[in-house]
Amino acid sequence: MDENRKVIVVGGGLAGLSAAMQLANLGVIVELVSLTKVKRSHSVCAQGGINAALNLKSEEKDSPYVHAYDTIKGGDFLADQPPVLEMCLAAPRIIKMLDNFGCPFNRGPSGNLDVRRFGGTLYHRTVFCGASTGQQLMYTLDEQVRRKESTGRVIKRENHEFVRLVKDCSGRACGIILMNLFNNRLEVLQGDAVIIATGGPGVIFKMSTNSTFCTGAANGRLFLQGMAYANPEFIQIHPTAIPGRDKLRLISESVRGEGGRVWVPGDSSKKILFPDGSERPCGETGSPWYFLEDMYPAYGNLVSRDVGARAILRVCEAGLGVDGRMEVYLDVTHLPAKTRHKLEVVLDIYKKFTGEDPNTVPMRIFPAVHYSMGGAWVDWPAADDSDRDSRFRQMTNIPGCFNCGESDFQYHGANRLGANSLLSCLFAGLVSGDEAVRFIEAFGGSQATSSDFDRALLQEKEENSRLLSVSGKENIFALHEEIAKVMVRNVTVKRNNQDLKETIDKLKEFRERLKNVSVQDSSPFANKSFHFVRQMGPMLELALAITKGALLRNEFRGSHYKPEFPNRDDEHWLKTTVALYAPEEPEISYLPVDTRHVAPTLRDYTKSSVGKIELTNVPDNIRLPI
Template identity: 65%
Template sequence: MKKKEVIVVGGGLAGLAAAMRLAENGCHVKIISVTQVKRSHSVCAQGGINAAVNIKGEEDSPLIHTYDTIKGGDFLGQQAPILEMCLSAPLIVQMMDRFGCTFNRTPEGNIDFRRFGGTLYNRTAFCGASTGQQLLYALDEQVRRFEVAGQIEKFEHHEFLRLIQDKEGIARGIVMMDLFTLKLDVLKADAVIIATGGPGLIFKKSTNSTFCTGAAVGRLYMQGMKYANGEFIQIHPTAIPASDKLRLMSESIRGEGGRIWVYGDSTKSIETAEGKTIPCGETGKPWYFLEELYPAFGNLVPRDIGAREILRVLELGLGVEGRDEVYLDVTHLPEEKVHKLESVLHIYQKFTGEDPRKMPMRIAPAVHYSMGGAWVDWPAADDPERMKRFRQMSNLTGCFVAGEADYQYHGANRLGANSLLSCIFGGLVCGVEVPRYIDTLTSSYSDLDKDSFKAALHLEEEFQKDLLSRKGKENVHLLHEEMAQLMVKHVTVKRNNKDLAATLNALKVIRERYKNITLDDQGSHLNQTYIFANQFRSMLEMAMVITKGALLRDEFRGSHFKAEFPERDDENWLKTTIATYDPNGDEPVISYEPIDTPYLKPIHRDYTKAKRIKPKLENIPENIQLPL
């Protein structure tokens, strides 16, 4: 075989980590990105990256990190990859430190760690409030070394449109589009890695970059890729309310001592997690409701809990000046803590005109992250099939997925600062598994006749002609607005089956109306309307996956809450939702896969008590090979 050729779609942390490790393992890599690599959405991550290094002498460990992650995900995460991720975390932070990532330091010169949500330990390494940017830049420096050596090529401002498969269904390349000229082209490879992030734009207003459409994974779903746990969408408790876009106010603010509050009203009451009814603070005085409801974790409860409690307080009419906002306060913090938050506080001041050092910030929950994603394989370290299967590979042979685009690490709710970790870890695993997969191939893309490549390109050329020639009455941006309003209203914090069923039917209607759109611009130069209209087709399919998964799951688990089903139901719902595209049907086909719980059996998810425990994880495999 010729030199191993690999395509990496996505230039964020997962994509760059994969590209770096692939190049180290002798592969030639082509990186495809819709934007400049250093503007990928990973750059927006503020808070930190988790690793149980135990610098502060708290007796923290990777096994406790594993416990917190499994519990935080309400036991829907895949325990084998979670364990290996948490074991790798200290090595990943040390690797990034060696690469020159500018982590904050203690007076002794050690990497500093702060506390984040869902844990009682200080295990979050951080670079002020711009951790994602610093990690991304450090990885890009490594990638550029291989770029100069000719081992890595970048195709920035290009978009993935289609996976090219041979007659056996094996990935052999992609069809991509130049976003400046709409020119379609084929890239050939022995394997493809998808690292394209989440689908935040489905909800329009989110903390995600506007190019986080979910379109790439949606297109693969329409080609037969299984999509897992789509219904689990994380709502971040703290973002700046706005009419255009929601800007994240990092959990690091609360990690440094920021407090959430509203003015109390003793005539109103609220029920605690233990079933007690308490007054809503003292009338006219600040009520720190998270600290009262969850005295152990306070403002650092897991995000699903924080967002729901803020919503409950807003529903009681206690929002700031009657609006759907609460206060996030740092005015009491000493200067050394405020200094660590400089970049994120600057964002607030820039977009509101208010100085958060002098007055409390006004914040509200916002769509933030998708725990669901492409189904990928992961044989455990002690699985006899470990070396016959390939970690991070989807059900489409030769197509791997990593980062927010996959599903297995976060279950029903992601803990803060685990996202950057899972991105880098998943990318590194791909960098190990893909060369091993290519070694098993009996033929290369170069042995294939040209017909498979021509056929895939022809399909996209025909769709482009069709879309550009449509002269209907519908506007794709208005259809997007309608879809987003439905999704935000009915498929975020609070859900019910009546509204979910109505939303699913409404999405079907929007899909029919999409066939009747018109494009005012038929040009081929910088045609943003065409680009979005092309993306919107698969965004609609992803919206239906999210909605139908939520409709069918009749329980309360993590970010998925239905008032009519207020309890977690392990007997019936401790299982992964699998959505499959049906080209002949009008909605996703849903099936389920049982969750394996080899290390930690489900327990009650309690965040009211302050007790550091040494969890008893069982059946931990020996001699686990980590990708570092």
């Protein structure tokens, strides 16, 4: 590899850092662009752990193949299976790499890594660092990237925002336009390939567990430039978050993994529908009703997230919420002090924002928008596909533009299992680094001309001038409140087609109103109002893709729940949604799901036995990125 080859990585979270590290190790110069300080990227908010089938509890007989099966099943069989399998095969190696780097994982009395159980599995395979795993992984990888930064192989550009992909005359990605968030200065960055790792679009819904900079605007801008966006309708609702007026704060699944129990006061005079179709009393009046344990006896409080969120909503809609509110209890008061100490970071967050001590009183929680399973469509030729060498994993439909982390689509299907997010970020980042280098080796360096960059820069300068010259009456933050209310009401846990049709009409109306938004803050420095106005257009286009994908998918699968279509429909809907931008509304098409390793079956979290798990058609020539 020519030592002057350069790859631009957009995003400073785990996916971006792992890609940057891999590229630098392969001898490429890396320009690392981050919206914020790298160590403040949203990956630091991940609390509970990272999955890897290390089989540290040998009596469980865990393996990467069982991990892959659980992941495929958890995603309701919508994920293409080859990338899931390879991610799970690489997971133990990734943990070993992090351990060698000095990541402070929890350990048991024997000195071995400690593991906890997470939702959607019966196995203890979640490795963790107390309740701040994401932060510790971020700090560990950042040290590796800073080593390369000290030698000049990585150049960090923090507090800069990606605003446009630059393409040459052949359509190949050859650089980006970025904006300095302190002074709004637009700059050109040239590269031989671009890797996008910019996280999810939670801010579209406003009331989410995501950081306030997780707007999805980068993917939205790429969508406007022709990038395909896959499975947009699949938005994960996390079962346990702290209700709040400003935003929602996550209570990690690790709380339930360590023995936390979900309950409401029982009421035997009321009945509720159980998963087997029977109606049963809602516990005993005057006693706690541990409804997840009753409904799903095999998995209990550790059912998959989509199942848990729907159960909590159903219980609250039946009038059983705490004090009549849309809240249930998450209780750790019965746990030993040693166990609660493992959860100290999470419990401190609850105490800080509510004033109540979860060591002595149960926490009040409710589901919240948390994660996007959908994202950029990226390619993944399987190891034994005949055209493997002519295709590039993690590459979007734009040549030379790769995408990884939460901002891609391919590892989680219709629902993500807890603790698979950090794993998929690391794995996809490593693969993206490898494949970007392979792409450059195959096609050489960028052949872009100065006019390609001048034209792109001029377009963004004109966009800045246009937005700053609008003297309309709309306020961007008030408009965002309206958009978010519609999206939360109609496009989260429970959906119906009439509401979704109305939401599409409302989003088109919001699109028109956005043209009348005035940037009321005239400051030329650190102008967040201006930045948010700039982000809202791409966010609205993604909101339309999310809503239209949900409208067209007439079935119940994973996080996508339509009571009017109460069953999964593999005959018609075992396929990946692919959205492309169009001026009126997105154009939707579909691709078949690759199910070569596991035949789809109906998920059942009421039973513990699934029989012997076997994956078929596993290639012999799998090459892992580590």
